[in-house]
Amino acid sequence: MAEQHKSGETVKTSGIYKVVKDGDGGPEFEVTCVEGEHFPPTRSGKGAHYELVHGATHSHKHSELGSDDR
Numbered sequence: 756m757a758e759q760h761k762s763g764e765t766v767k768t769s770g771i772y773k774v775v776k777d778g779d780g781g782p783e784f785e786v787t788c789v790e791g792e793h794f795p796p797t798r799s800g801k802g803a804h805y806e807l808v809h810g811a812t813h814s815h816k817h818s819e820l821g822s823d824d825r
Contacts, residue, residue: 760805762796763793766788766789766794767790769788769790770787771785771807774786774797774803788805
């Protein structure tokens with residue numbers, strides 16, 4: 756089972772997250788969440804959580820990319 760994250764928690768890994776609504780809360784969908792920000796609230800309220808589908812290194816932190824502030 757994938758690690759589950761709740762609305763309001765701090766995102767520790769940037770990437771694509773699946774929003775899973777427990778029970779009959781509607782279809783799942785994917786969103787981008789960025790490290791250091793908070794997982795947003797969901798309209799369905801209680802029972803929804805986030806699961807990391809694909810983590811990604813933020814471009815300004817990648818060793819192969821420049822870090823110039825332009």
